[in-house]
Amino acid sequence: xxxxxxxxxxxxxxxxxxxxxxxxxxxxxxxxxxxxxxxxxxxxxxxxxxxxxxxxxxxxxxxxxxxxxxxxxxxxxxxxxxxxxxxxxxxxxxxxxxxxxxxxxxxxxxxxxxxxxxxxxxxxxxxxxxxxxxxxxxxxxxxxxxxxxxxxxxxxxxxxxxxxxxxxxxxxxxxxxxxxxxxxxxxxxxxxxxxxxxxxxxxxxxxxxxxxxxxxxxxxxxxxxxxxxxxxxxxxxxxxxxxxxxxxxxxxxxxxxxxxxxxxxxxxxxxxxxxxxxxxxxxxxxxxxxxxxxxxxxxxxxxxxxxxxxxxxxxxxxxxxxxxxxxxxxxxxxxxxxxxxxxxxxxxxxxxxxxxxxxxxxxxxxxxxxxxxxxxxxxxxxxxxxxxxxxxxxxxxxxxxxxxxxxxxxxxxxxxxxxxxxxxxxxxxxxxxxxxxxxxxxxxxxxxxxxxxxxxxxxxxxxxxxxxxxxxxxxxxxxxxxxxxxxxxxxxxxxxxxxxxxxxxxxxxxxxxxxxxxxxxxxxxxxxxxxxxxxxxxxxxxxxxxxxxxxxxxxxxxxxxxxxxxxxxxxxxxxxxxxxxxxxxxxxxxxxxxxxxxxxxxxxxxxxxxxxxxxxxxxxxxxxxxxxxxxxxxxxxxxxxxxxxxxxxxxxx
Numbered sequence: 001x002x003x004x005x006x007x008x009x010x011x012x013x014x015x016x017x018x019x020x021x022x023x024x025x026x027x028x029x030x031x032x033x034x035x036x037x038x039x040x041x042x043x044x045x046x047x048x049x050x051x052x053x054x055x056x057x058x059x060x061x062x063x064x065x066x067x068x069x070x071x072x073x074x075x076x077x078x079x080x081x082x083x084x085x086x087x088x089x090x091x092x093x094x095x096x097x098x099x100x101x102x103x104x105x106x107x108x109x110x111x112x113x114x115x116x117x118x119x120x121x122x123x124x125x126x127x128x129x130x131x132x133x134x135x136x137x138x139x140x141x142x143x144x145x146x147x148x149x150x151x152x153x154x155x156x157x158x159x160x161x162x163x164x165x166x167x168x169x170x171x172x173x174x175x176x177x178x179x180x181x182x183x184x185x186x187x188x189x190x191x192x193x194x195x196x197x198x199x200x201x202x203x204x205x206x207x208x209x210x211x212x213x214x215x216x217x218x219x220x221x222x223x224x225x226x227x228x229x230x231x232x233x234x235x236x237x238x239x240x241x242x243x244x245x246x247x248x249x250x251x252x253x254x255x256x257x258x259x260x261x262x263x264x265x266x267x268x269x270x271x272x273x274x275x276x277x278x279x280x281x282x283x284x285x286x287x288x289x290x291x292x293x294x295x296x297x298x299x300x301x302x303x304x305x306x307x308x309x310x311x312x313x314x315x316x317x318x319x320x321x322x323x324x325x326x327x328x329x330x331x332x333x334x335x336x337x338x339x340x341x342x343x344x345x346x347x348x349x350x351x352x353x354x355x356x357x358x359x360x361x362x363x364x365x366x367x368x369x370x371x372x373x374x375x376x377x378x379x380x381x382x383x384x385x386x387x388x389x390x391x392x393x394x395x396x397x398x399x400x401x402x403x404x405x406x407x408x409x410x411x412x413x414x415x416x417x418x419x420x421x422x423x424x425x426x427x428x429x430x431x432x433x434x435x436x437x438x439x440x441x442x443x444x445x446x447x448x449x450x451x452x453x454x455x456x457x458x459x460x461x462x463x464x465x466x467x468x469x470x471x472x473x474x475x476x477x478x479x480x481x482x483x484x485x486x487x488x489x490x491x492x493x494x495x496x497x498x499x500x501x502x503x504x505x506x507x508x509x510x511x512x513x514x515x516x517x518x519x520x521x522x523x524x525x526x527x528x529x530x531x532x533x534x535x536x537x538x539x540x541x542x543x544x545x546x547x548x549x550x551x552x553x554x555x556x557x558x559x560x561x562x563x564x565x566x567x568x569x570x571x572x573x574x575x576x577x578x579x580x581x582x583x584x585x586x587x588x589x590x591x592x593x594x595x596x597x598x599x600x601x602x603x604x605x606x607x608x609x610x611x612x613x614x615x616x617x618x619x620x621x622x623x624x625x626x627x628x629x630x631x632x633x634x635x636x637x638x639x640x641x642x643x644x645x646x647x648x649x650x651x652x653x
Contacts, residue, residue: 001088001507002594005586012152014088019154020054028059028160028203031185033386035207036060037220039159041073041139042354042371043213044146048087049379049508051153055180056386058155059205061163061191063214067147070321071139072239073368074270074277075100078125079457079485080369081132083376086508086627089145090132097135098271100124103448104250107424107441108260115311116259120445124254125456128610131488131501134456137271139368162195166202168210168223168350170337175347177208179388186349209382211351213375216330218356224337226352228359230330230410235421236282236294237361238301240322243274248312251276256448258424258441262307266420275320280304281421282324298322329410329417332357335374335399347392348399351378358406360413369457370409374402376508380625383510384649389548389558391648394467401462412454419444458485462628466648469622469631476619477517477632478612486513486623489607490600492569495582495593499600502607503627505562510625514561516635517608519618523565524576529618529635530563534578536638537561544645550652554585562595566608566615569598 003013021029034050036043039062050058076084076093084090105120125134150157167190177184185206193201212220216228244251248267255267263281270277280301282294298319306314334340335357336348354371378398384390425438453459461483462468471482480487488503506513514537518530525531537545537559549558563581565572574582574596581595599606608615620641622631631644 002592005590006588014149015152016154018156021057021155023059023155023157025158025160028061028163028191028205029057030204031057031206032059033057033180033208034059034382035187035189035205035210036213037165037189037210038062038213038215038218038354038356039064039067039143039161040213040215040354040371041142041368042356042375043211044143044150045083045372046211046213046353046375046379047157047159048146048149048153049376049510050383051150051155051157052509053383053387054154056383058157059160060157061160061165063162063164063194065162065195067143067159068140071143071368072323073139074136074268075366075369076135076137076142077366077369077455077457078130078132078134079460080372081135082130082485082488082503082627083372083508084145085132085504086506087146087149088507089149092145093135093137093142094133096141096271097137098269098273100134100136100254100269103254103256105441105445105448106250106255106257108258113260116257116309118250119441122445122449124452126452129453129456129458131503136268136277142368162193162198163191163203164194165212165214165219165223166190166192168212168220170349172346175349178347178385178392180386182208207349208386209349209351211353211375211378211382212356213353213371214356216355216359218352220350221332221352221356224350224352226332226334226357228330228332228357230328230359235417236296236324236326238280238282238296238304238322238324239277240280240298240301241270241275241277241320242302242316243318243320244276245315245317246309246313248309248314256420256444257308258439258444259308259310260424262310263304264420265305265308278305280308294324296324328359329361329414330359331403331406331410335403336395338396343396344393348395351398353378353402357403358410360410361417366409366413366455370405373405373457373460376626377402379508380510384625388650388653391650394648397465397467400465401468404463405460408454408460412451416447416451419447458487460484467624467630468628469644471632473619473632473634473637476614476617476634477621480611480613480621480629480632482629482632484629485627486515486621486629487611489610490603490605491564491597491607492600492602493594494565494569494572494596494598495574497569499603502562502564502597505560505594506623506627508625511556511558511560512625512630513623514559515621515623516561516563517613517618517621518563518565519614519635520566520616523563523567524572530565531578533620533635533638534561534580536641538578538580540638540642542638542642544642544649547642547651548645548649555580555583556585556592560595562597564597564599564607567598568601572596572598 337350
């Protein structure tokens, strides 16, 4: 990270100087720019992102009386770890979390089907998929890291707890009020205070935008007249976090266990070396039956787990948390307040995210991960519109992009949950109906492997839209596919020979990244593609940097150009590059020396080979503030570069 730009400061560099309107944990202001409802993973991801913008008045409210101590979610996908890196706390997660390195598969023993046996074992995520591992950590700890980041932000953002949403009202006649400084606030939210000292009191907050991250029973969603639509598999499952003594050999591995007649278990090792989560299959529910009517106890869950694990023993010493749930896949038809027939003619002002707009089973570990990426997608768009940098039309892409992802997730989850719950084929004790619905354990393992990139979160791709380009020049960077997340790779920074990952230069700060991969020849030559690009960006009146960067701001405050050369770092000198690649910034006009990189040739990790970059021509890879690739262009395609940003960005005043 970089600091000391505007003067030397001692202490923690993540603690920012106070700026903007500081948050008040006890009292809400009458007017805000963004009101977030719900302090779950989706809400906190959005709040943490917006807390980096002190000029945007953001508040987050929560019905509970304080931060959670235990969370239902625990799995953190590789893609989410990449996102945590952008927020600056991935190292804390990696230190504390349990790393999932292998997955093992158990099935009935062919010689004695009352026993289980291990029949397969695979690496949990494929090599090279991400520089970060798949981890497991209590959801409450993830919340803690977000809350700490918010408290250290310029506005010292803290949640306002013990608030229940009573009513959300949108005035479409004020829909043009979209940026900071506008006099109108299109959304009015009425909240009831729940803390005893203010019991029964109400507050009214006017907002430019409201985001409902308030769960499957979302009051914000209900205020829009939208509902979750889908079905239930009529299958009950129990989950519990336990401290137990067992001779089951894979208790510290992620393990899927299919027994012949007693049901199935998913074993998830937890952080700390001793805690284990067990997802335990229970009996099928009857039509229209709810799991609550079964009055299932924790003792019943333990007994079911003991039967499934036979011949291994399980002596549960303590249950840290347990619950029962029904499998169901449900999706909302739209993730904002604008009716389908009015899209394009009306600006959305109320959004829903996470469980408020999609629900599914927890066994694939996608709930928290997909919810956080919902609001990571939305946050930079809201900030860009509020700051007057982007047209409000980009807000329509939230529903189109994230609903597509949610639909893909639900389709996957439906098949995954069905296969996991099905009895193994060949069970003589199973009914004829079970035999027909049975699954070959080998088939389940193959499906698990095939879907590895999806569950890791790296397979998600946004399709062509206002902000996601067509693949006209994709051949220039075959390993950096438009619409997917920017797949990082090792590089060496030219100025100080420090080896690092190129993707780690992408922070959650709302900026666009322009990664310029130099073509063959001398990258410092004025006639090179890199040299021409720097001249265009710094001098041309059509340059997006000149058109869209506010006067007086640092030259990279909106567009952050980074150059990657093919030569080794000892073959080049920073002062030979255009000054646009070591610009002067801040109140002292200090040089930024961290914008030029070379391949990591010492460790035989050449980013040009790893990501399929055209060595002769090079290319420009445009990366959105949420780390997804928006466009790939030739270095000399200056007109196309300008035209891409002219589609949705506004000229700076």
